[in-house]
Amino acid sequence: MINKKQERNVLSKPCILIVDDRHDIFLSTSFVLEDNGYSPLEANSPEQARDAIKHNHIDLILLDMNYSRDITSGEEGIEFLSWLSQSEYSIPVVAMTAWSNVELAVKAMQLGAGDFIEKPWKNQRLLQIIKHQLTLSSLQQQNQKLQQRLEPEYQQGYAWRSPCMLQLMKQINNIAATDVNVLLTGENGTGKSQLAEKIHTLSKYQSGPFISVNMGAISETLFESEMFGHKKGSFTDAKSNRIGRIELANHGTLFLDEIANIPLSQQAKLLRVLESGQYEVLGSSHTQQMNTRIISATNADLKKLIHNEQFREDLFYRLNTLEFRVPSLQERTLDIVPLAEYFIQIFAHKYQRPTITLTEQAQDILCNYAWPGNIRELSHLMERAVLLSQSDQICAEDLSMITPVNDDHQPNDTITMMTLEQAERKLIKQALATSDNNITQAANLLGLTKSSLYRRLEKYDDIQR
DSSP states (O other), rough: OOOHHHHHHHHHHHHEOOOOOOOHHHHHHHHHHHHHEEEEEEEHHHHHHHHHHHHHHOSSSEEEEOSSOSSOOOOHHHHHHHHHHHHOOOOOOOEEEESSSSSHHHHHHHOOOOEEEEOOOOHHHHHHHHHHHHHHHHHHHHHHHHOOOOOOOOOOOOOOOOOHHHHHHHHHHHHSSOOOOOEEEETTTOOHHHHHHHHHHTTTTTOOOOOEEEESOOGGGGHHHHHHOTTTTTSSTTSSOEOOOOTTTTTSSSEEEGGGGSHHHHHHHHHHHHHHSSSEEEEEEOEEOOOOOOEEEEOOOOOHHHHHTTTTTHHHHHHHEEEEHHHHOGOOOGHHHHHHHHHHHHHHHHOOOOOOOOOOOHHHHHBBBOOOOOOHHHHHHHHHHHHHHHSSEGGGGGGGTTTTTTTSSSOGGGGSSSSSHHHHHHHHHHHHHHHOOHHHHHHHHHHHOOHHHHHHHHHSOOOOO
């Protein structure tokens, strides 16, 4: 009986499926493979091979082309290759036969075989072919992952001044090297995603990928496909294999933004992965192991959602091993002007503008503004000001689109005096009125997906449609 340690060792070795109706071929080949760090698996017919593929993770197939029907045509091997090329499995194949047949070799290669070897072979030649095919397969998988990644670029040149941020960064530096799950909370636009990237760059996963997922943009029906991936043919529109976000983030960090927007029906599936570290690709029975750091973020009150039975309490405790609140920009008054100057420098370089500075009046306006959109709003404002500036200075007139809040100037934009929840209600009502209650158009106006807008309408059940 194989114990757990032996099982882990077997799973860590590349598995080579040897498809041949002669057991002595399997035995002699398996000895060579085992001595060179591979795990051999036997199938004495193409039918057995199909079954083995469905129930095991196979890294490469050594396929004999001839079986019971005859010993020269390779018909059964060709049928198997044809089936494999149309299936959801992407496994490199090395075809083998005791008969030298150029035409058969060409047919096998056309149907997806990576190489061809004649019996009897030299062991060194066989091992070279296997190593080469496994390397090619690994590169193809890496290329597919790279094509699917959406890794944002991160500017790390700014040093915080405000005491609240200095304290937060000190805490982040202390825990970043661990692999515990982190939950970041705070208002929209406070820089939670940038902070998640900062944690990644300081962690032991820094050499791996940083994969960011906006959970509010994933529809309930596509949740499993997006997160776990799918095999070709696993559902109607699955025209090809897709690697899930969890696998893309393997040996790296998976950042789950807007975590509160995960549909309740899908939260249990995410919880299972976090608890066991295991998941299955949609359409596959093979269990995969997750080796990923999880960082999540939300601007919602998760405890309130838990009380309203809209968020699972057990999932909350899995996500918030460590929880950090990211301060609003209004709480970082010492950073407003330096951060604005930092953004000006970035955008001036981006748009090839000369050095631009802020006048004292412009600085006063920035410091006296409420910043409901936080750092994101400041960044957008500075980009606009750089683009529209007619001189080497940004003055008060260049910032006329924002309203200072102080004793002398009362805001005429009443949204700055609302809570975020009140502002969200108001904007949703306006979008619905403008679009004549067309959900799709209203969602577009708000920059949301249709499913995200529906969830907000469920949250604010007093909004009339």
